[in-house]
Amino acid sequence: MEAVLRHLTNILELLAVSQTDRVSEWDHHTTLRAFKWAEYCEQLHSRFQSNLTVRSALESGLNDTNQRLQETLPSYSPVVFSELAQCQHMLLVHLLKNPSADNSVIQMLFTEAQESQFDQNSLITCKSAFNLLCRTLDRTNVSHAGLQAEAVVRGKLLGKLLNSVLSPSGNNEYARTLLDCILHDSAGKLENLYDIVAAALLSTNDETNSFTQHFILAWLRDRDGCFSKLCRSLSPGLCTVLSRQSSEFKQAYWAVLKQWASCLEYEVLESLWVPTSDEPVTFNMLTDRFKDLLNSGPPLKEETETELKTLRREDGDFNVKGINVWTDLIIQLKL
């Protein structure tokens, strides 16, 4: 076990060095050895990813090394356990981006041997083929609940990943970390991520995968405001489809809609419901969302109607406009 931890430390140091100018000290032989270490590291990942005890030990080892390296190399980006599956690729990209790296990596890439471990041809082909076909599919009039093909596929793959991670019990923490990392690494364009998460929810709809669905919803609700942001990002149509599919989603969605409604205040002068907080929610938005739910057909239609009427009753059961948002919604929706 100690040996394995030492090896992991080695690899992280290698990866760290490959991003600095100290890599100029590497010659062809060193580079080859570095890739050998990276390959070994990938094997470690595949062997221990479902072994909870060993993995946690490795994870804490990684944490320690990450901390230490961050102190010595300020530009160092910490490596998490899940990334170890792509160690060789990480090393390759570091060397390609590092101007101080010598030419051996280029030599290895450009070698004519087709079956060499450095051959990137099938990766490049699959990646661009995937890109090309997703775009082609989007151009035909096929709709997957309004999602683009790329989101659908990445969502399915995410669902599949979570299924396999969550199958052995006690792995919830690891799965949460995975999703957290994906969220964190997605920097700006979170709408794309929400689409992928929605697709993952759609793909995990059968009985064998329902635990994954629960898990994803739980994770979304645990992250402050995440579920609300997701709902706002997804189209009303998509939210309706998800609500039909999962009553858990439906309840959570209603809760979000209720929360949005509570942010609206009646502006007497304008005779309008206007947002009060910085949540960019409007009355029309709420109307659209409920309209879509109501148009979806039984049983969701009836359930939504009932829910709206219950909410109106709980808030005073008014029939006049301008006092209660639920009343006004019901009037607007002509229920």
Place this chain on the structure above:
Amino acid sequence: MEAVSETDVQFWMAKAVNWGEATSCSAVLDTSRHLISLRSFLQQVLQGLQQMSSTSEAMKTFPFVGQFLGRLCWNPCVIADERSQRLLLRCLSCLYSAEPLNAVERKANMWIKNMLCHLVSDKEGSVAHATVKHAGLTPKRYHSEALQKVVALMTEEVIKSCDGLPNTSARCSNGSIHTMSAACVALATCPQMSPLIGALLKHSMLCGSSCLNPEFIKEVSEALISKRLVLEDEVVVNLWCYSPTCLEGAAVSLLESVLSDCETMAQSLDKHVIDSLLPRASAHHCHIFLTINEIYRNVLTEIDENLAVRALIQVFTACFLQSLNGQEPQDRLPLRAFFPHVMPSLLTPLLTAPSEVPREAWLDHLSWIRSLLQSVTENEEAGEDVRAYQAVFEAWFLLVQCGYWVDTAAELLVLAEPENAEPLLWLLTFFHHPTNRGHQRSQQTAVAREAWTHLRMLFLTRPPPPRHLSTVKELLSSSLSTNLVLHLFSNFAVFSHGPVSIITEITDKVLTEADVKHRALWILASIRCRLNSAATRNDRVHSRLSTLQDTLLQT
């Protein structure tokens, strides 16, 4: 010498700019239309770059190259094409300097490394990058699985669009099918693509309309022939039904592969022909059989002494008939449909295989065939009618197709009594000399009889009398009768009784020229195929056949 012409450079540069990142339908269509010619242009560029001694020289000689390669690297339609991708990367490797000597070369190196980064990974900070990073797989496996999934989605759509009646508004319109097939042009050799390619081809069969991109058909056909793509048998047959060009390509490819490898074919011609799927496809689709026959017929008439082509035609027909017999009787088309031009009375005797006729009846059967054929030739001799000549040719071609009967006649001649030899010799003569130019038939029959007499003496007397050895050699060297004598000789060697050692002894003395040995191997190939389809295996004969083959293969 200019490696690339200025006109070409301008043309392709304009194309690259126009295509951009292939985000529009028209860009994908245009790229796929030009993919084949783009590959040859890239090949020229590569050759030009390979002659440069440094990157600086390359940039001076080919100033367009950086921008051009860069733009193409951002076009997924080009990059997804295996061959173009390799050419692009090789061009990039030519531009990389192991020891950069100036700023231009250093900049080029950095640019190349950035380009490689872009090709192998997604942009950092993007959702794509994040999902791949934590997928617990190598990027190669992730993208391979992603590709499989998008292919599955597309395949599902194509299959669904076939479900409705022709006039219902299919979800997947013809335009969509065309677009999808255009996107597949670059990907014909990608193994994950076979379900989609199969579904697209099936769609074209079911829906009748030709809405597949023509470059798609071409690429798929080529990929199949070069074995870089594997599709289900049914899909391949669909392709042949859809595109006569593809069918012709497959037939010609079979012919070329057979002609190019005599040694392997002598061992397993029938297996090779069956593996090509052409016999089975022919049994199910009359027009396929007719097309293939037309092609092989034309080849035969151009080089009519070519025993290899005859062997192929013979084996192809035999495999086709086997396939046909394997069908349900109610599904079978009448034989007349497959052999429209030939005298109907010839069909039954010739298309019944020797393996279906008891051995004792062979002589009578062959006499029957002979009398039918003789009446056809006598008709021709009687008048100046072109149609009569045509009838002789058709009858002769049917005999070539059913060459197993000619081989049977030759086998019987080995042990025949002189009084029974006449019809067999006639058949053999007609087979090798169908025309009666200058009334040569009687002359040729005499040669046949002479050869037969000498061969009998050669193989039945121990030790082989030198007189007969030299006569047979003489007959072989006279170009008029080589094939006929060789045909007889091979059958004698295989089917006569007597020690196996004389085969080698006689063959070494009589068949000395490489060309003659080569031809003999083809005769053996068709004998072997006929023996393979017999009900029982005669070990003695097989071992003689192998001995003769080994002797011929020794240089």
